[in-house]
Amino acid sequence: MVRLLLPLTHALTYTRWLHLLVGAIVPFVCAMVYPGLSSPSPGDWVLIAVLPVPLVLAVAMVPSARRAEGLQARLMLFPGPLARVRSDEEPGVSAAPSASWSDRARTAVWMVLRLETGLVIALVTGQLMALSLSLAGAAAGDPGFADPLVRVSGGSWGYVLLAPVPVLALVAVAAGAGALMAQAARRLLGPSLKERLSALEERTERLLEGNRIARELHDTLGHALTLAVVQAGAARAAADPEFTDRALETIEETGRAALEDLERVLAGLRETGRPLGSRPALDEAGRLLESARSSGARVDAEVTGPLEKLPGPVSREAYRMLQEALTNVLRHAGPVRVGVRIAVEEAWLRLEVRNPLAEAASAVSAAGVGGGSGLRGIRERATLLGGEARAGQDGREWLLHVDLPLR
Structure with missing residues (x-):
């Protein structure tokens, strides 16, 4: 009833x-x-x-x-x-x-x-x-x-x-x-079938955009926080006022750049459809290398070819890949010797980052091969550009190798 x-x-x-x-x-x-x-x-x-x-x-x-x-x-x-x-x-x-x-x-x-x-x-x-x-x-x-x-x-x-x-x-x-x-x-x-396909495409676009924003935040904030932690630890261990001043200056510059990137990403989130604004490109890689050096890493860089003539998407994504690679080195291996090779060839951009694989860091680094969000993000960026990224142990070194097509 x-x-x-x-x-x-x-x-x-x-x-x-x-x-x-x-x-x-x-x-x-x-x-x-x-x-x-x-x-x-x-x-x-x-x-x-x-x-x-x-x-x-x-x-x-x-x-x-x-x-x-x-x-x-x-x-x-x-x-x-x-x-x-x-x-x-x-x-x-x-x-x-x-x-x-x-x-x-x-x-x-x-x-x-x-x-x-x-x-x-x-x-x-x-x-x-x-x-x-x-x-x-x-x-x-x-x-x-x-x-x-x-x-x-x-x-x-x-x-x-x-x-x-x-x-x-x-x-x-x-x-x-x-x-x-x-x-x-x-x-x-x-x-109808056409409307369902259109809705599926829109949903896919939203998911891809969400993944891209997540990668941007991970790379930017992860890099900034890693440098801050490494610099603070090195300054405390050195107990040298001059070194401490340099470390604080590096932390300040890195934090300011991270805040700018964060504001750019948040502005894109507030206004649907708005592009995320200008992003750093690979011809600004010197800034990343200097940040790593200021954290105590001994960076040997070899750059061949005109970086300023790279296609925009390739140059921007390669910058983020290099940033994540250097962040991983500082996070897992500490301030060690790092070899960076950037080569612009006729049809490919090749990026290599290698560092000694210390025994204490071996287990941590190896754990990142399959499930680390940083390496996964690098592979996703490379795949979206039609390229390939490989990371793994090479003798007594850890090697990240990325190939990106220029066409």
């Missing part, structure tokens, strides 16, 4: 009911022209149901008709943010214009189904409401107060107990019909 009465408390029941009744407007307007609504026969009702169909089919061929029907279905057939019926499920109803004849055909079927169902629900609503009024009139001694198909004879106060029954039955019918129409809307007004 509680389940039968539950739809009475849901606003969704009444919005679906209204949506169904709106579908009956067109056949009733047509019926006023022909054959009329004055004591129509069963044959007249069949004619009333059939006559508007060609008009509805013609309207369904207009692309914007699908958008209008989709918006109405979303608004009235599915729970809204203030509904007592909670649902995290997406309606699955498109609100885009028809883009193909398949869309037009599905829209036409939906509009005809809505018309016919609305007409039936309107007739059932009229009859059940008339029956309820007739029962209430019979309780008052006037059963002819309304004229339903089911006649009520006599007069008795007992009829007052039956008067709510047709109303409850009507609500149950409206709730069931509304639920069925919601399912039909998902099938007939759901996104």
